[in-house]
Amino acid sequence: MNEFLPQRDVDLTSLNTLGFSVCAHRYVAIRSARELSSYFKAYPDEDCFVLGGGSNLVLTRDIDATVLHMQSRGVAVYEETDTHVVVGVQAGEIWHDFVMASVARGWFGLENLALIPGTVGACPVQNIGAYGVEIKDALHKVKAWDRLTQSWVWFDNAQCEFSYRDSVFKHAFLDEACTQSRYVISKVFFKLLKDKTQWQPKIGYGDVATRVADLAAGGEVTAVHVAQAIIEIRSTKLPDPKVLxxxxxxxxxxxxxxxxxxxxxxxxxxxxxxxxxxxxxxxxxxxxxxxxxxxxxxxxxxxxxxxxxxxxxxxxxxxxxxxxxxxxxxxxxxxxxxxxxxxxxxxxx
Ligand SMILES: Cc1cc2nc3c(=O)[nH]c(=O)nc-3n(C[C@H](O)[C@H](O)[C@H](O)COP(=O)(O)OP(=O)(O)OC[C@H]3O[C@@H](n4cnc5c(N)ncnc54)[C@H](O)[C@@H]3O)c2cc1C
Known part of the structure; x- marks a missing residue:
């Protein structure tokens, strides 16, 4: 039996945050790194479009290429010292859930990026950023499938070529129409701070400091307070895609x-x-x-x-x-x- 038998004519309305009604002529859910490499080994020349949470996409037409929907899950600690932790996260994890889980564990570095929609696998693509922090500040390395060489490749932070809302992944395509990403990100590794004495909260942006002070109520400020303040502020400023x-x-x-x-x-x-x-x-x-x-x-x-x-x-x-x-x-x-x-x-x- 073909484990990658695509679903036909899948409606993508609920899979893009603009809510445009377009359809994927072929759709395959990718649930692990093994499935990703097996898929490309089985179909090396297939036209594919990689979909995460659909929160940074404008779909103007039905998609002829096979939509590979990244749904791999898993978070694992790879290195831990007294001061830092290196954590590897599968591409299909929900970004905001990972941020909240990491601040709850006492890891610092991602709190300013709370409530950004989408998946972990997409976060390096445009070097997501908010409230004075970009993912490049915490990203350790990226594991991706290279569709050109048909092999796994690794990118350290410098090799990602991060700049404002940009990275190497935003420019590497196999086609002139720029829909066939050369690199499909499978796992992202973050280096996060554990030692609170080394942590400097970044709260100088807008009214974050005031809200954090309210939440901490005179006590010690934590990454949870910063994330909570940012969630509240963002919720008042940006429309909820489920509503608009x-x-x-x-x-x-x-x-x-x-x-x-x-x-x-x-x-x-x-x-x-x-x-x-x-x-x-x-x-x-x-x-x-x-x-x-x-x-x-x-x-x-x-x-x-x-x-x-x-x-x-x-x-x-x-x-x-x-x-x-x-x-x-x-x-x-x-x-x-x-x-x-x-x-x-x-x-x-
Ligand atoms: C309400 C709202 C607020 C937002 N706020 C911010 C913000 O503060 N800062 C910010 O930077 N962005 C923000 N965004 C944009 C968006 O959330 C991010 O860019 C997010 O990282 C996109 O993730 P996604 O999984 O939805 O990607 P998608 O929209 O599914 O895909 C975006 C691009 O990445 C590619 N891609 C997706 N997954 C992979 C993968 N595993 N490997 C290779 N390529 C992949 C896709 O092919 C596509 O080209 C916001 C969006 C919304 C709706």
């Missing part, structure tokens, strides 16, 4: 050269700008979109979230093509008004 379809921030914050930043500062002194170590300047995309007049706009079944202009939403009954048309309208307006190009964060199929 979205992918979190839709646009990346653009990084411009110093000359353009200086020019913008003279015309728009209030523009939020963040100088980078290499002399470039990061600008808040949400501010640009809000200034261009799109915050809260509704365009048929899609729109811009009323509380945060960086978030595009799907009200139901719409399509990925409609969302992308709105995204292009927004980018063009921002470019016309500010001379700054903004680009989408999610993968567009």
């Amino acid at each position: 379809g979205n992918t979190g921030s839709f646009f990346k914050n653009p990084i411009v050269d110093a000359a353009l930043a200086a020019q913008l500062k003279t015309t728009h002194p209030n523009a939020p700008m963040y100088p980078q170590p290499d002399g470039t300047v990061k600008i808040a995309a949400g501010w640009l979109i809000e200034q261009a007049g799109f915050k809260g706009l509704r365009d048929g079944a899609v729109g811009v979230y009323e509380k945060q202009a960086l978030v595009l939403v799907h009200h139901g009954g719409g399509t990925g093509a409609e969302l992308m048309a709105l995204a292009q309208r927004i980018s063009a307006a921002v470019f016309t008004q500010f001379g700054v190009r903004i680009s989408p964060e999610p993968m567009v199929i």
Whole structure:
């Protein structure tokens, strides 16, 4: 019997957080590393699309390639000293559940990344980040199947080539349409701090410090307090995808050269700008979109979230093509008004 007999015409509406109704012509659930390598050994030339939690994807059409849905589970400690722990996590684990389990065990390093949707296997792909922390700060190494060489490969932190919402995994494809990822991540290893005396909570962002102080109520601040504060703050700022379809921030914050930043500062002194170590300047995309007049706009079944202009939403009954048309309208307006190009964060199929 073929253990990988694909399911046909699987509805992906509940498997993408925008809630677009598209279908996978062929769908296979991958439940372990062994299944992953066996699949590619059995079908080395098959067109495949790797799906995690579907929270960073815009699906504009049915998927012809076989959708490999990563559902492998398991968390194991590989190394433990008095100060650190190295923990290996299967790609299909739910990211937020792993964060909460690790802070509950007294491990530090992931607390600021609580409540980000999706799977562990996808977290290195765009170097997920929030509240002053990126996954590159805690990632030890990655195990992936290389579809080009048909073998397991390892990436240490430097080899992942992390930068803002970017990594080597976001650029390695087998096809020109960029749907066939060369590397399929099977396991991610994190190096987390155990020794609380070495821990410096990162709470300087927005109102995190105030909320953490409330939660700690005069006692010792723990990673659980930080995670809890971030969960509460995020819940007030971002729409719950179960209620209103979205992918979190839709646009990346653009990084411009110093000359353009200086020019913008003279015309728009209030523009939020963040100088980078290499002399470039990061600008808040949400501010640009809000200034261009799109915050809260509704365009048929899609729109811009009323509380945060960086978030595009799907009200139901719409399509990925409609969302992308709105995204292009927004980018063009921002470019016309500010001379700054903004680009989408999610993968567009
Ligand atoms: C409400 C909301 C809030 C969000 N907040 C944040 C935030 O604060 N910070 C942030 O960085 N992101 C945020 N995101 C985006 C998203 O949650 C992350 O990018 C997440 O890591 C995507 O995981 P996923 O499993 O859903 O990936 P998917 O959407 O399924 O896939 C995304 C991409 O990764 C590839 N991929 C998935 N799994 C693997 C694998 N095992 N191996 C190789 N490639 C793989 C897919 O092919 C696709 O190209 C948010 C999204 C939502 C809906």
